[in-house]
Amino acid sequence: MKQLIELYKEWCGAEPATTEKLPGAGSNRAYYRFTDADGGSVVGCIGTSRDENHAFVYLARHFSMRKLPVPQILAVSSDELRYLQTDLGSVSLFDAIRGGREAGGRYTLAEQELLKRTIRELPNIQFRGARELDFSHCYPQPEFDAEGILFDLNYFKYCFLKATELDFHELKLEADFRLLVKDLTAESCDSFLYRDFQARNVMLDDKGNPYFIDFQGGRRGPFYYDLASFLWQASAKYPEKLRSELLDEYYEAAQQFIEMPKRPHFDQRLQLFVLFRVMQVLGAYGFRGYFERKQHFIASIPPAIQNLRELLQNDDFHYPYLVSLLTRLTEMPQFQQIETMAPRADGYKITENNPYKPHPQDGPATFSKYDAQGPLVVKVFSFSYGKGIPEDESGNGGGYVFDCRSTHNPGRYEPYKKLTGLDEPVIRFLEDDGEILTFLDSVYKLADAHVHRYIQRGFTSLMFCFGCTGGQHRSVYSAQHLAEHIHEKFGIEVRICHREQNIKQVLAAENGSKK
Incomplete structure (x- = not known):
């Protein structure tokens, strides 16, 4: 911390008037807000990996040169373990859409507009950001490849699947993993893969404009990955209609940069990455939740399982053993969401043929004296x-x-x-x-x-x-x-x-x- 303050003094010419430690997330990096006597503020970061910090600093400078909405790097220590960046405030997209998330996915029009504004900006960093980008600076690898995919799939297998004690045939699972890897790497792509594109990594200015942070894990790779990360984020609970609208917004915006694949092919490819991404995040939730005992990640498991359940019901994947195993996983007792409804004592009649699907927070729907009289x-x-x-x-x-x-x-x-x-x-x-x-x-x-x-x-x-x-x-x-x-x-x-x-x-x- 002392060395970070020294870096601030070198840049500013004076010590900060106030220092505030910012809440941490899933990484080992520590962030601080430094405020000067006039009220101006910057954010300082202390990282544990020089290579990871180097990747972020390089990417941020490259994206700034491209006029993309990212924080500007103000100063970097000689060992690259500390740096200063512009302060983008305290309101993330995750915070701004909290109401819709806590209401089980019922987002207001204002919240929906923030989501649409954000996803329209994603192709900008994926395609314009990739121009003249030297991917050799990326960490921990320069591109999305078969080796990295297998690492993530095995992360899911060992940190989540085995922790559930679900019995499975490891060689049959490995065979389907390799088929999935082959399909995921079937198309080359020169876009920038953000890697961790989610609402927590989008900051909003006072006009609601999105700014991107925490892209240090980015690399060359398929743009489908970021879409799967954002639209199928477990805790977001985006309803299907809103997810479809956001996907349309992205597709239209992306066509300004590249000739996009025809929609049926695009949709089919996307579902492969959704399947992969759901398994990948379950691996992370298993490690952070089951092993590190972090409650936020444990709480994220049920909605991630629900994403997987819906995906398996709606799409026909050609990995028979993997699909069978994942289906068994979603049927395990600890992942069943059981909703009970207490009997009513207020005299309202509830028809058996209820056309409504209320959220559990709402309780059962009530009906008027004209209900269930029929016929029409x-x-x-x-x-x-x-x-x-x-x-x-x-x-x-x-x-x-x-x-x-x-x-x-x-x-x-x-x-x-x-x-x-x-x-x-x-x-x-x-x-x-x-x-x-x-x-x-x-x-x-x-x-x-x-x-x-x-x-x-x-x-x-x-x-x-x-x-x-x-x-x-x-x-x-x-x-x-x-x-x-x-x-x-x-x-x-x-x-x-x-x-x-x-x-x-x-x-x-x-x-x-x-x-």
Whole structure:
């Protein structure tokens, strides 16, 4: 520590006014914040490995020259065991998205935007950062290769798998490991592999702009690795929809630097690296948790196992023994997440066919007196806005009113003035014109989702109304076609009322209605 302060004095010309030790992470490096009399601050680092420090200093200077968002190196000791860097503050991306993480993956729009901003920046350091980079400075090796992959896979085997006491055939496992290694190294890539790209290693400035730290383990390698590290980070619990959106953001941003592989190939390759990365982090969690007894890493094991469980369910990997073994691992009693739900004593009814999947922190969902009454009956009206919107006789006010007046009106033309939307000439006019079809396409999507959910919940009534100028052409066509669409798709009873034409029709429910 004394030598680090001496380095600060040489750089600044005075001793720091205050010194603050910063919280450590998983490494052996120690960080300190030095503040001068005017309130300016820098961060000092004491490392135990000269080679590791040298790699960080070289990479940081190279990335700074490339105008990438990384800390600038201000001073380095002659033995390279200590250095000073610009202070990027105390707010990491990990801290900024804590709320969504603690809510089980329900991230707010603001948190999602921070994630998207970060992943859009990743290709910048991977591809622009790799230009003219001398990878011989990287630590502990210059590139991602078969030897390093086997080291990590054996790290998983000895530090995690054996610690679970799960029985396995070591030679069969080793054979599948070598097949996986061959597939992971099948494509060469000149990008910079960050190696530890995760939310803890991204700092945010006061405008939410991301800055990257702790890249000293980086090397030449495939860009898929960093994506797997970030998007399948165990504790993040990113929902599938958000993960997919982040992946799209990355793919689009990366195309500014290189010609990206076609999406099916890209997605297939990525899953191989996700499988590898999940095993790799379990090895680290096993060593740091089971052997070093660090609680943070022990707590990270269940979500990592869940990532593995989902991966094995959704993807078809061609490593039969490895997949069989990993499946057995996820089924071990200590990794089963058992959720219990206490009986309710407040009188609320919970249907057996519950369409919701609440987070355990939320408890069971409650329902209204209208739930589970069924069956659903849908009423579809056509009407003239001049005579008012049809009344809802059910008393629950559920449903939609659609205005058809934005579409081309056949009633403006003499041949159609005495016809309705049920007559073939009007139908042909509307469908040849096409506007009504585009309009109804959006209506069908909305109606399908609503009807499906009402059937699940056991609601009894839903109403759709279509209005136009006279309640004769466009509204009649739309109401009739939606009614027939719902009846055909769901098989439930649909009651049609073309109010201004004084026409009523019932499409009876089919036996064993579709859902």
